[in-house]
Amino acid sequence: MKVLVTVKEVAEVDDEFAIDGLDVDESYLEYDLNEWDDYAVEEAVQLSEANDDVEVVTVTVGPERADETIRMALAKGADRALRVWDDAIAGAEFLDPGTKAQLLEAIVEEEEPDLVLTGVQSGDDAFGATGVALAERVGFEWAAVVNDLEHDVEANDSSVRRELEGGVEELTDVEGPAVLTIQTGINEPRYASLRGIRQAQRKPLDVQTLDDLGLEESVLETQVELTSMYEPESESDAVIWEGAADETAGELASFLRDSGVVEG
Amino acid sequence: MTVLAVTEQRRGELRDPSFELITAGRQLADDLDSELHLAVIGGDVDGYADQLNREGVDAIHTVADGEEFNHDIYTQAVTAMADAHEPDAVLMANTVNGLDFAPAVAGQLDVPLVTDAVDFDASGTPEVTREQYGGKVETTVDIEADQFALTIRPAEWAKAEGTGDADIAAFDFDLDESAVRSTVTGFEEVGSGDVDISEADILVSVGRGIEEEDNLPLVEELADALGATLSSSRPIVDNGWLPKNRQVGQSGKVVTPDVYIAIGISGAVQHVAGMKGSDTIVAINTDPNAPIMDIADYAIVDDLFDVVPELIEEFGGEAS
Numbered sequence: 190m191k192v193l194v195t196v197k198e199v200a201e202v203d204d205e206f207a208i209d210g211l212d213v214d215e216s217y218l219e220y221d222l223n224e225w226d227d228y229a230v231e232e233a234v235q236l237s238e239a240n241d242d243v244e245v246v247t248v249t250v251g252p253e254r255a256d257e258t259i260r261m262a263l264a265k266g267a268d269r270a271l272r273v274w275d276d277a278i279a280g281a282e283f284l285d286p287g288t289k290a291q292l293l294e295a296i297v298e299e300e301e302p303d304l305v306l307t308g309v310q311s312g313d314d315a316f317g318a319t320g321v322a323l324a325e326r327v328g329f330e331w332a333a334v335v336n337d338l339e340h341d342v343e344a345n346d347s348s349v350r351r352e353l354e355g356g357v358e359e360l361t362d363v364e365g366p367a368v369l370t371i372q373t374g375i376n377e378p379r380y381a382s383l384r385g386i387r388q389a390q391r392k393p394l395d396v397q398t399l400d401d402l403g404l405e406e407s408v409l410e411t412q413v414e415l416t417s418m419y420e421p422e423s424e425s426d427a428v429i430w431e432g433a434a435d436e437t438a439g440e441l442a443s444f445l446r447d448s449g450v451v452e453g
Numbered sequence: 454m455t456v457l458a459v460t461e462q463r464r465g466e467l468r469d470p471s472f473e474l475i476t477a478g479r480q481l482a483d484d485l486d487s488e489l490h491l492a493v494i495g496g497d498v499d500g501y502a503d504q505l506n507r508e509g510v511d512a513i514h515t516v517a518d519g520e521e522f523n524h525d526i527y528t529q530a531v532t533a534m535a536d537a538h539e540p541d542a543v544l545m546a547n548t549v550n551g552l553d554f555a556p557a558v559a560g561q562l563d564v565p566l567v568t569d570a571v572d573f574d575a576s577g578t579p580e581v582t583r584e585q586y587g588g589k590v591e592t593t594v595d596i597e598a599d600q601f602a603l604t605i606r607p608a609e610w611a612k613a614e615g616t617g618d619a620d621i622a623a624f625d626f627d628l629d630e631s632a633v634r635s636t637v638t639g640f641e642e643v644g645s646g647d648v649d650i651s652e653a654d655i656l657v658s659v660g661r662g663i664e665e666e667d668n669l670p671l672v673e674e675l676a677d678a679l680g681a682t683l684s685s686s687r688p689i690v691d692n693g694w695l696p697k698n699r700q701v702g703q704s705g706k707v708v709t710p711d712v713y714i715a716i717g718i719s720g721a722v723q724h725v726a727g728m729k730g731s732d733t734i735v736a737i738n739t740d741p742n743a744p745i746m747d748i749a750d751y752a753i754v755d756d757l758f759d760v761v762p763e764l765i766e767e768f769g770g771e772a773s
Binding site: 202204290315325360416 | 587760
């Protein structure tokens with residue numbers, strides 16, 4: 190069987206930062222594999238280890254910079270990688286979930302995976318919608334926010350737990366082929382071994398353009414437009430205890446004693 | 454002209470976001486000068502419809518198929534309702550189940566979807582306010598479409614009150630059973646165990662800032678010294694450093710202690726949802742701009758590894 194894992198390289202913002210136009214200034218951003226996707230990759234790799242003949246393919250929509258992140262997924266055990274990018278995508282103003290789902294749809298049609306794993310959401314823009322939007326486009330069944338997966342390779346069916354709010358899990362059977370959006374905590378993502386990192390250098394990483402995928406530039410036209418980004422005004426009215434650690438700890442200790450919740 | 458808001462139920466009860474959807478839906482309907490219709494799908498729909506008949510609701514459409522939430526049924530039913538009533542906007546909640554059907558509805562209707570709105574203004578070109586980078590920035594997006602789908606963040610809008618006089622009617626709908634390819638087989642409560650953090654008067658709660666599992670004894674000693682109970686944010690449980698029954702937040706426990714001491718917790722929205730009802734919130738964090746500061750009553754902007762040992766000493770404990 191073939192498992193396709195969508196992975197995204199996301200930006201994390203430093204504590205102190207400045208906004209330049211419609212995004213945080215590049216110098217305050219650090220790039221890493223999206224946390225949720227790390228768990229999705231691990232889940233796919235575990236499937237390939239537990240069963241014979243499971244190929245794990247990752248797909249990323251992103252610039253050349255993302256190759257480093259993709260190599261990490263390969264080092265953790267994915268077999269090969271695809272990266273969708275070209276000048277037209279680089280020039281697109283805003284890749285909303287609907288647009289990304291169209292790009293990934295072309296990959297699914299090309300690769301014909303039996304199972305697609307995505308992260309629940311990305312840590313940067315946090316739309317949380319691409320996986321289910323993709324499932325709808327390609328006619329796969331799906332389940333969102335999965336924190337336990339048992340996959341029957343023969344039948345291509347999945348028994349999953351969906352993590353609902355308030356400590357309740359929903360047990361659901363899902364007919365394959367399916368898209369499952371993977372929640373953090375479902376497994377323990379491995380660190381890439383040195384051997385894995387060396388092997389990753391030799392694994393295929395193919396770049397696909399819109400043209401390669403048989404898509405027109407019009408797929409990039411979106412009805413959702415990013416119009417501003419700003420730092421929210423702090424709503425904080427916290428009393429800040431200042432000073433060295435022994436002084437601030439002393440303030441907190443006095444508060445706890447005075448409020449009567451702590452004795453001693 | 455209508456706004457169609459899709460309510461949520463689970464295991465025999467309407468969920469809070471259903472009533473928040475009425476408030477947000479009324480706001481959106483006023484912006485668009487349209488009616489507010491609700492969709493009620495699955496379970497005791499007549500009972501739910503009565504409870505949802507609050508001020509500002511013009512019509513309620515019920516579909517009795519399915520006992521519990523099923524995204525295939527929801528997607529089909531909402532798509533059929535949208536075909537029949539041609540709403541300007543379909544409004545849903547940004548909940549776990551909302552994330553499980555909203556993108557499919559938007560896809561079926563071929564309309565743009567914006568998720569996790571914390572505010573919007575649709576009096577002109579619809580503009581939605583969202584957060585990005587874990588709440589460090591806010592963005593606005595414009596929706597350039599005649600019809601769109603939107604999900605709203607839970608607990609951002611007040612629950613609707615008052616009694617309404619909505620037209621309640623069963624929506625004429627034929628479910629295509631062959632397109633229902635997932636089945637809910639049960640539910641399970643997780644995170645029970647020997648400790649109930651929701652019963653504690655003082656919680657010492659630890660987050661990502663603790664960095665390593667080997668550092669956990671530090672906060673355990675603080676909890677001991679204070680006679681407090683130890684809880685945590687999600688990453689600590691994801692890492693397997695503490696059991697699920699210690700997790701505060703949307704998918705864990707909702708807690709309301711007298712004092713909540715957040716140590717190295719940035720305050721992601723899912724975490725805040727579980728502890729904002731605490732009487733007093735104290736934050737110890739190196740980042741003065743962390744979202745936890747927005748709800749903290751007292752804060753120490755410093756390294757927890759400097760402050761916590763001092764605090765343990767204050768209470769006669771021994772920092773390791």
